[in-house]
Amino acid sequence: MSKTGVFICHCGSNIAGVVAVEKVVESAKTLPGVKVAMDYKYMCSDPGQNLIINTIKEQALDRVVVGSCSPRMHENTFRMTIERAGLNPYRLEIANLREHVSWVHSEKASATDKAIKLVELAVAKVRRNEPLQKIYAEIEKRALVIGGGIAGIQAALDIAANGYKVTLVEREPSIGGRMSQLDKTFPTMDCSACILTPKMVAVAQNKDITLLTYAEVEQVHGYVGNFEVNINKKARFVSMTKCIGCGVCTEKCPSKKRLSEFNANIATRKAIYTPFPQAVPNIPVIDKDSCMYFATGKCKVCEKVCPAGAVDYTQEDEIITEKFGAIVVATGYDLYDHSSYGEYGYGEIPDVITGLQLERMINSGGPTGGHIKRPSDGKEPETVVFIQCVGSRDDAKGKPYCSRVCCMYTAKQALLLREHYPNSKAIVFYMDIRAAGKGYEEFIQRVQTEYGVLYLRGRVSRIYEKKDHLLVKGVDTLSGNQVEIKADMVVLATGLKPKKEAQNLAQLLHIGYDQNGFYTELHPKLAPVETQIAGVYLAGCCQSPKDIPDTVAQSSATAAKVGALLSKERLEIEPMISEVNPLLCSGCRMCYNACPYGAIEMEDTEIRRGEIRCVAKVLVSVCKGCGVCVAGCYCKAIDLKGWTDRQLMEQIKVISYC
Amino acid sequence: MSKTLQETARNLLAENKVEVIIGYAQGYDAFHTRPVFISNVEDVSKLIINEYCTNNLSVYLPIHKKLKVGIVTAKEQDLASIHELINEHQILEENVIIIEAAKQISSLSSELGEAQRDRGIDEEDGRQEAWKKRGYDMAVEEFEKLSAKERETFWDKEFERCIRCYACRQVCPVCYCPDCFVNRTMPKYLNEAVDMNKNKLFSLVRMLHVFGRCMDCRACNNACPVGIPLRLLTKKIAKDALELFGYVSGQGQEHPFSTFEKDELLEEIR
Amino acid sequence: MEKDINIIGFLCNWCSYAGADLTGLNRIIYPTNIKIVRIPCTGRMDPVLIMEAFHNGADGVLVSGCHPGDCHYTEGNYYWRRRHAVLKRLLEFLGIDERRFQATWVSASEGKRFAEVVKKVVDDVRSWKKNE
């Protein structure tokens, strides 16, 4: 017979005010297997915990039931308590007498009856609680960072600084991400490239960082500490080792029709190209789709001109499989496509451009050499209208959230415009100004007062294409007047949205994403960089829109988490997971097919001497303990430790008999 | 017909393609057959095939999964059972040679009512009326129209006489678990004491376990010594599988319980 | 006195159990007839446990989990939704009154809703028991 101790907490008057605690104690004493029952004012307090510890020792208890607040509150507290008394921490059950009794029932007699029943329930369950042992797994002391923008770069550098090996995977030919496309950064107006490039170079030079550009994650198996990842290194058709980065190939390439992604489609690029001059690695790739050789079999100009003989048309995609202990997801964002806005011309008016396009024009290294030119006629615009919240805070477009950076980048661009062209006029249509960062509000004020940018609170209802200008009709809600502005160019502050492949990656990693497609953190307040999949962390805009300082801060936080994980000698895994009894398993694979985590393996096992059968086996470190396999097992060969059928049946019987 | 079958069996055995043939032989009278295991060429003359071959022989395959077996199938459902067992990794496809007799049988048996054939016609004594009156040949749809109380009364009466001999389970090709849940003692799902509620629980759980795997071969229905209309239940689960998940067992679809769609059954639970 | 009705609530640890905790935090009163059994996930819910509950004399069974898409284990509740659909129909086919077996989704933030759900289930089971 088990020796259970029952400890009922008054929780001040929270429980004792409604539940007749002494009656619960008396009734508990009569339950089979209960050796001692007592109550105390605050069981979770130090004296309360000591009472439990001392009673366990004095009475040689082997199981404990605590009648207190919700197990979600103090289960861990009391587990540690009984562990200190030398018991297995899993031989504890909590009867939820506060949230489920005293706080929701006012009638004292029936509340007490229910409390008695709940204690009986816990006693019945704890009788079948097996002592569970924590499971330990080895940790692969390497991290994978997916995404080579500023978030990924920062995370990779910080993890490496902690002394761990990092592999940084970037889909584009160069790392740098969105930040490399920007001209200046708000509110300090530092040159984006000037602060980013050193970091990019640092990545390339760091011996602990393996850089895989032009590569994508294809498959992820395994679990925290032991992820096995297949990475597809796309064929670059240029040898990484031979290429000297002279750029002759790009210069001579005859195919030049392709729009440059890096330049936000306002310019073209060659078929063999590096996205931008400061690219890391500075090695071009051949874009198979626009290359003449791959289309027609003729050309081979690049191969002919290459002084290093680095061009290799026979290169093929290469899948590399590596093991990692932790994964950082830093896949960044896409910009909202404004072609769904009829009032802004469905994206078909050439002189209505996006903020990023303006950013590329204004950049002195950009295709226009730092001059703002109207796409329609190449003229420098005089009056530029900026429209904020395009694809942000717009329920009608399915984008209810604020993209957080548009207010600031619009202000920055207006400032740059005014700086470049003192005669120009900048008019900003806004809904609200959100300038909640350090120095942000001051910046907005400066833009308005020092740079004379006109801010109109209101929406633009329509943009008309006139002969040589645009007619912007809108409303100034502060004055209540309809306004009509003759503008030379309109710049849309398009919002941020998750990468379109974000969902695929989420499914590969089994991480969640919200209704907007941003990855879900484990807890919005207390675990903002973790995901529900242990060992997978988030950094940057893939989690939610954020500016560069926040991104960098989050990346460093992520790196700290990764460091904390990788620095452990071995990994502790909750033991409340599934277990197969091979004797009972028929090998039908219901569990194998259903497991959401792929935690079941089919394995030939010698179940009795001389009898080998292919039966299910739980991969302890992969199993998360959801129990889908248990419900699906006809043979009842699989059970969930800590939630066994035996435990639940005891509880069912206790309730049903009342 | 039996002659052709015997010839096929003889060849398979003689050419060592199989170690044993599982087929049908004459039962205790002309209206009954019994499963038979033939491993000697001399014995193939025992094999017969006729409209009374109602057993689903695939139930023997998991038991003899290591042998090379030639198996006679008398019904489409028997054939489907074999495929299901292969899908569920209980038998190896290469170990089974199917001797299909289903088509010939179906042409013969149309003359007889299904129920009559299953039970043997020697008991034909005017009780078909009672059969009808009690709803034994009732379609699932009709039965569903009864009130909850009527349905409960019906099944209470039926399961009251169940003797828990587990013949229904033992003859079922997909009830191949090494140890049925009813045998489990920790916890004990079913007590040894036999009463209506427990009998019902057993059959209900068995139905859930064979959901999506039952080929509606009628083996359990025919095996019951006290005539519990288990067919009504197997038809019901087949109907639900089709209506809810567009699933037909034995077609190699993924089992409804090991997969899901995110945007299905939206009205089921709110 | 006649025995009052007796309902087992199987609540998933992550959403519905937390939701029921929130009901407590908000001090919303509901009937005492329900006793809650914590389960890790509705995906763990083996139909045999529900049948055992009825068999052992429970008047009603409520199973509640995370809303579709919110499952802590991503998919557990989708599996449950399928099993539930089949179990519910089979129980009804065998004449178990539909009011006795109910399932719902209650999130961790739906404390008020949990109290409403309990009240509804208790009322339903009571109305069934009356006509028994």
Added chain:
Amino acid sequence: MLFVLLLQPTTYNLQQKFSVNLLLLGMSIMEYTITTNNLRSLINDLLKEHIVYAPKLVSANTVLYKTIVSFDEYDSTALMTNTSAKSMIYPQTNRLFEFAKTTDGMVLKEDEEVKKSIIFGCRPCDAKGFSLLDNLFDWKGYRDESYFSRRDKTTIISISCTAPQSTCFCNSFEDWGATSKVGSDLLLIPMGDKYLVEVVTEKGKKITEDGKYFEPATERDAAIKQEIEQSVAELMPKKLKLGEIKENLDTAFESPYWDRVHLPCLKCNLCTFVCPTCYCFDISECPKGYSNGERNRTWDSCMSEQFTKMAGGVNPRSDSKRRFRQRVMHKFRYHVDNFNEYLCTGCGRCIKYCPVGIDIRRVLEGAK
């Protein structure tokens, strides 16, 4: 008369022995006739003070012994019920006692007094089953009170059969006859619109004592009875040579025969549960809450894997062959060694209902 004095015995044993003696002594058995209408009245009268079990059509093709509330519920057309009459006296679930933990310790509550009952319309093969069970449950000084508490209070009114089925093989046993009386208290032999009534035991006699429904049998009736016996005998299938079979079985334990013959058997418990003589049981506790419960004796079956499975997992009869052999050997060898009678009455239910058509006659004849 002498037996009048002996009529008052207090223990069942004496009563039983006396009844048997009556037969063995060859004393003339009291014979009456009863018309169908009177039989109806008789049964309806008996219903007032007895629980009456009789074959009743419970569903298509299913006739079972059930308590009846009037004679009209009795189904006279069925040759045989699907399950044997065994469960009327030796129920599948037999509650031995209830227990409750109280402040005064454990309190046992035995079952309430068993009511007087009648099994009506029993076939001789089922009735004979009871005589086999009687010997078994009262063996070597051990008397099973639970069994006899019902047995003593049950009167068996059998009705002989006129048309055997192809599965019947009761004629293989020595004491066979269409009018075999073993185990019955009263035997009714149908003769058109009336029955010849043979009083077999004192319990049977008590029923006829009232007299108002019975008429003494005539010589003509006796002649008809003989005709019936003759015609039924002709309808019976060929007899099994049980002596020979027993001898074969005595040496057949290790025979390779069992390797083949068990193959179709799927190890359900059906044959043993429908059998009028299979008596193996299991004892289990059924708890109800923490402090109450009951102890039950339930049928068990040597066909089931659990039957011989031990707590540690060892199972001496783990495979199909051993269990199949056990059933055959027990009925036709071991039991004969112990009791000098076969544990079988030839009712043929195991043949008729076996889901895989195993015919025990064929199994026995092939055993070597």
